Amino acid sequence: MTVTRNTKNVPYYQLGFGAFASLEGMVDARRSPDSPSALFYVDHFFRGGGKAALPLPARGDDLVVFVDTTQEPTVENIDLLSGEAKAFFGAKKPCCVTGIGGGSVLDTAKAVANLLTNPGRARDYQGWELVKNTAVYKIGVPTLAGTGAECSRTCVLVDYSRGLKLGMNSDFTVYDQILLDPALTRSVPRNQFFFTGVDTFMHCFESLRGSYRNVIVDRLSDTAIGLCRDVFLGPGDMQCDDNLEKMMVASYIGGMAAGNTGAVHPISAALSTVLHLPHGKANCCALSVLGDIYPEEHALFMEMKADNGIDLPSGICRNLSDDCYEALYQASIIHEKPLTNALGPDYKTILSKDRLIALFKAM
């Protein structure tokens, strides 16, 4: 008799080319005399007046913060941002927090929204069910599709000092509203579109190949993988408008599936914490050497990569120091839950230190 946890869905979504135009009304509907102003986190890519700029529905008394996404969100940076927001809004809280960007920005907005109603620092909430108070109302607007951050119950933060990549896993972390406008992903560079998009493929197949399962997660994972196949192996360029929409829906449905990850994500997390590799690219490097564990999916991934002319960096873990290999091993093997899901309770024997370090060297 297995019963799932009580699972939270994103309560509201709107989908379509042009959906971004709804943002103004959604933000304004949250404004009140007690909380008249809004907070926006926007990918720094959209700063300035060029082609990439977005018509933000911000007013003079709102706070708009452009987030540098060359690094993944860190606990220190979240503390800085939430401190800045607290100083700006004072006793009045923002009427809502809107995140506009890829997974890093979406997760930044989620983390800050939690810290605006919960005391302490970001690292106090890395883990499960640690957030105690309802967050500030949040609107998520992905401009890059694949991470599922728009509907997941976590916001992944790196703590380099602890060699840890871990999110605030909580129902309070889930967005209250998401806007899925595929037009916002038109300007994404080719490699980045691929690396982020296949994240959906990865966490969905890791879930399906794992031992913690249920029918909803399985079927939604299948559905999301079907969309990824269409985008990366079907007719039409992966970035034609039809595929932009499919990729955005794949990310949403894959995020709703939100199953348990397997062997890819722990190794990817190590590449991010130790070598600062961004998540999507790190996933690809990890899967590229996991043909033994995931033969079918590895072959499919290599086909997707080749079909779309994607360059994956190679040799990224060659000639590192012994300390560095040790750190990579530790930062992988710490992820007990996904590794047990993929390999069973003997995961430390199956993925021995020698084998793991050999995998890193083979990347």
Add this chain to the structure above:
Amino acid sequence: MTVTRNTKNVPYYQLGFGAFASLEGMVDARRSPDSPSALFYVDHFFRGGGKAALPLPARGDDLVVFVDTTQEPTVENIDLLSGEAKAFFGAKKPCCVTGIGGGSVLDTAKAVANLLTNPGRARDYQGWELVKNTAVYKIGVPTLAGTGAECSRTCVLVDYSRGLKLGMNSDFTVYDQILLDPALTRSVPRNQFFFTGVDTFMHCFESLRGSYRNVIVDRLSDTAIGLCRDVFLGPGDMQCDDNLEKMMVASYIGGMAAGNTGAVHPISAALSTVLHLPHGKANCCALSVLGDIYPEEHALFMEMKADNGIDLPSGICRNLSDDCYEALYQASIIHEKPLTNALGPDYKTILSKDRLIALFKAM
């Protein structure tokens, strides 16, 4: 540029054999000094102390109403039930309304929850966006799978005086929490399991064959149809435990898809309003004569019916009065939106009175 309406998902679900045990905690979490008591609507099938009885988590000061589901919910009955609830709870509202049953009971609980916070009678809210105030918190527990009532934004009510079958279409109608426990469907009679289950297949293929579409609805409809195929045409009896769970998930995912219906549902609605045929059976009678419009799905349905040894009543519309045929025609053709979705703006020419009456006679 088509953008979907801002779409509401059921905020929380829990799935699994035994999930029903969570109900007590969920109801108790809603109790407060201001609203200490709860309201339950339960299918009359579960009345009494027999095998079918459920361990309801009701206290002495709660109101438990067993709902007779031999007839579909009517506006008059909803007014009676909401009057009874208002008299019972007085100024204090119930802390939550729980619906335990098939589509009729789930819709009854939704309708009453709306009327407890909105003045007037049930028929005042039949239509779109007419409910103005947040309903009482609702928990839905399906004991029969297929209608999607557990996650739709409507509660279908019949008004025989107006010859109308129409719901309260509103985000306020959506359940706040659903419990999907396939064990509750173990005692469903064979024909009823089939008639209700294929409702998912019907509204999903009607959506896919229609002209109002989007990628989310399409993919979730595909997924739900895949589950229906597994249940009704795959290995194992349709009522083995694996299939009970698949059917419950099909209903949930199909309800989430909540696309637009086509030609089956209007004809089915006429059979319900004029001849009082229950919804699932009425759908099956309707599709049984729609091979011209839906050849592939008609064939698949006939195969599902045969494979599971299901008896569909025949001759139900033979030898009726002219007034009765006229009423059946009017009660079908009034459904402009689904008929336009299926057949285009010329639906009245395509589905002429003569043709429609001939279809009814052929059932």
